[in-house]
Amino acid sequence: xxxxxxxxxxxxxxxxxxxxxxxxxxxxxxxxxxxxxxxxxxxxxxxxxxxxxxxxxxxxxxxxxxxxxxxxxxxxxxxxxxxxxxxxxxxxxxxxxxxxxxxxxxxxxxxxxxxxxxxxxxxxxxxxxxxxxxxxxxxxxxxxxxxxxxxxxxxxxxxxxxxxxxx
Numbered sequence: 001x002x003x004x005x006x007x008x009x010x011x012x013x014x015x016x017x018x019x020x021x022x023x024x025x026x027x028x029x030x031x032x033x034x035x036x037x038x039x040x041x042x043x044x045x046x047x048x049x050x051x052x053x054x055x056x057x058x059x060x061x062x063x064x065x066x067x068x069x070x071x072x073x074x075x076x077x078x079x080x081x082x083x084x085x086x087x088x089x090x091x092x093x094x095x096x097x098x099x100x101x102x103x104x105x106x107x108x109x110x111x112x113x114x115x116x117x118x119x120x121x122x123x124x125x126x127x128x129x130x131x132x133x134x135x136x137x138x139x140x141x142x143x144x145x146x147x148x149x150x151x152x153x154x155x156x157x158x159x160x161x162x163x164x165x166x167x
Contacts, residue, residue, distance in 0.1 A: 025044065
């Protein structure tokens, strides 16, 4: 994989990906992280691929503009959680916890990391509960439940019954 840049305001990083399966040049803008990938055949011409990307610059920029902006989590940030809006608030707590519509976090620590850890914990509980309920209805048992931060798969089930979810 190589890296190229499309000049402009702002400049756009493009990842060049060569694969033997490609029969032509394709361009993709990830809806998850905004990564721009230009795929070409293993022996394809990189200059030709970049000319293609330059011709598609307007489309690339429109795709990037449509992406939702990330939220910088800080004191006072309002986030959706379990179907309601909660406000992140520093408080004297040992670990992040929910108190009504407040998500209490420990001051002096990275608030974003605390919120992510708490949301993962909530997701694990909800997914375990749902998995238990559906397995019971099917008369089956599940194995280990794993949460990951995957790019393209919402979840999977192994032949042993182990479940993997994208939190």
